[in-house]
Amino acid sequence: MKRSVFLIITAILGLLFGGMMLFFPVFAATNFGIIPTPQTSQMLRSVGGVDLCLGILNLLVYKQPDSTALKAILIVNLLSHLISMVVDGSAAYMGVVAFSKIAPGLVAHLFIVIGALVYTLKMRGVGALSTALS
Numbered sequence: 689m690k691r692s693v694f695l696i697i698t699a700i701l702g703l704l705f706g707g708m709m710l711f712f713p714v715f716a717a718t719n720f721g722i723i724p725t726p727q728t729s730q731m732l733r734s735v736g737g738v739d740l741c742l743g744i745l746n747l748l749v750y751k752q753p754d755s756t757a758l759k760a761i762l763i764v765n766l767l768s769h770l771i772s773m774v775v776d777g778s779a780a781y782m783g784v785v786a787f788s789k790i791a792p793g794l795v796a797h798l799f800i801v802i803g804a805l806v807y808t809l810k811m812r813g814v815g816a817l818s819t820a821l822s
């Protein structure tokens with residue numbers, strides 16, 4: 689799959705999941721098996737806003753050539769979704785949410801983690817991680 693297609697898919701996932709959590713937090717909470725409260729709605733809106741913006745960022749850069757900035761964006765995608773997988777997985781492990789309720793999100797996270805890793809590693813000759821962060 690071309691990197692541009694990968695970034696468009698990640699943008700769509702970010703817009704869908706992020707938009708759902710930001711604009712329909714009660715619906716999102718119910719689908720995740722979480723009791724909707726004003727507090728959970730606020731947290732889902734916050735996470736949804738970040739996911740939505742990451743999706744928009746991926747959409748804005750999908751045609752960009754290899755660069756240190758694009759590499760940094762891919763690394764942020766990788767890390768944010770890897771962290772989300774750990775957090776969501778630990779919530780299921782602790783019994784806070786049912787695994788079946790978060791499985792679709794885990795699949796999306798895994799897709800983005802693997803893709804971001806692959807496309808980051810393919811950017812040979814483009815600034816090292818230390819260069820991307822400086």
